Amino acid sequence: MKRLKLAVFSLTSCDGCQVVLLQAFKQLLQLERYIEISHFPLLKDKNKRGPFDISIVEGSVVNKRDIKKIKQIRKKSKILIALGTCATHGGVQAVKNFMPQDKVVHAVYPPGFIKDATEVSGIGRHVKVDYEIWGCPPVAEDIVKLLKKLMVGQKPKNINEEPVCVECRALGHECLLEKGILCLGPITHKGCNAICISAGRGCYGCRGFLNEGNVKQLLKKLTEMGYSIGQIEDILSVYMSNSKKVKRVIEYGENY
């Protein structure tokens, strides 16, 4: 059997998704008979130029160079996987899109210093993405599972189109919203096994906005609980600023 050529690319990010790949280093080595890691600059000196059977891309698009890079990667990849919330949704840095640009940029650099910055987005805005692995950080097992399926030619469907609440209830946790604690579980993709709630805190949406999520209902609940629209916007904007539904909440506030 011909080994599949795997590439790992990084756009603009914290590189945490690649650290997660290192967590799965042993499992990746065990797949060596079927998958050849041919491009992975964090780990390798000699990186092939492609084409590749599977490309994993982490990081978000923040400038024209990233746009050019992701288009080149798409051209030379049969299967493209967006790994982590930066690549799927834009990540924490996407909040910049909704702030006065001068204020954000000039907090760090003088006027005119950064010339090629664009809107911050996931890679799906610029190219076709075949699979998304959610999470900030993503879960190592999700990556290995997907690779194993692709290895044998399966085309898996996404099974995580459900809210965190599904996993939270299965674990038997008491609902934090019922206890008056702000939690984004109802509008966030599951797959983390309700990790925040297990750690004693509300979900802050790091796996990105669930399309079926009812923002309006959650907003009503949170305002009844006494949270101000400003507080709700703050937490929604960290990971969900690129979702159209959430964007409307941020823009129109109480009038949503």
Add this chain to the structure above:
Amino acid sequence: MGRIINLDHIAKIEGHAALYIKVDKGEVKDVKMKVTEGARFFEGIVLDNEPESVPDIVSRICGFCSQIHQITGLKAIERALGIEVSDYVWNLREIIVLASVIQSHALHLLFFVLPDYFGFESAIAMAKKQPDYIKKALEIKMLSDNICRTIGGRAIHTLTPRVGGMSRFPTRKEAKHLISSLEKARETAIWMAELFDSLNYPNFARDRLYLALHDGKSYPFLRGNVVSSEGQSFEVHEYEDYISEALVRDSTAKKAFFRQKPYMVGALARLTINRDKISKEAKALLSQLKHTIPSDSPYMNNVAQAVENVHLIDKCIELLEQVDGREEEIKKPERREGRGIAITEAPRGVLIHDYAINGRRVERARIITPTVQNLHSLELDIKAYLPEILHMKEEKIKLELEKMIRAYDPCISCSAHFLKLVWQ
């Protein structure tokens, strides 16, 4: 004939960086390390946020050292809001930080440095021929993941450290379990330190200034004043009088100076300044090594990281022994405005977070990362070392430069990724 050496993507470091070198008639005219990572504007995106959300946002500055960014952010915000958490909470936060330093050192030494010295292209290639090395080092990495998971709720971007306390407290049983795995890992950490001591490092040294936290009684990561290897010191709130930053053209990272002088931070700086405060086992180990620390060789940063890991394992055990299973309430802020500065030791050295809060909102933020502080010193080392290797073949020059860059363990995501050679 003049030539330009342009290493425009340096592999096996954290992030995207390039190196630009100009040589004319055998003389090195210019050395510039450029950070090509896209700008993420962290000091801008935290503005107008509620201070409570800052630690979770700044954690995303770096996936290799998320824990120290989060906890430094916490410390500064708590200071600004007048919150004082208990020593018990600080012990738990310190365990997370120390475990993350062990992890960061282990990843750097194993995945980035070791293949260079064993003549492998990558740790993947090395794993095939020398599986035992990779297996042992992965043990250390997994241990650290477990500590962060147990105490912090998750291995990267930990969850439990919150403004005002911790959202979950470990049980005595959990702590005991971690202690027994740390006891087992000590031998592996000593083996690793002996391994890195046995490597043949390039024979290069240059007089340099080191900066690290110092409190006179411990090997501090979260407290103390900043002290230089020449004996100057300053308190946390005075940092702006001592540390300045300058922008670098075509680079998203800035460059830092200590009173106009370049300096080096990190494991070697810490061990130079606080070596009498490491654990008994680590001290005994250090005295038996063929390499000596303090040293003016940047390569000794590799040895220092490996020695630190032995100390850190002992220190984690000491702190975990104090875990008694108690739980404490999250403390509420006393005020909604003020300024908070925190200086800590990240895996790669001194880290500064500074926030001003006004009317429930972050009004101003400043973050100075270790790599920004090391860039100038690294350029000077490359400038001084280049004439010694210019006669070598292109591939060899590249490898030598990369060895030097990797010894610094640069973290480019933090400073705003690495090397291709173009001869002109």
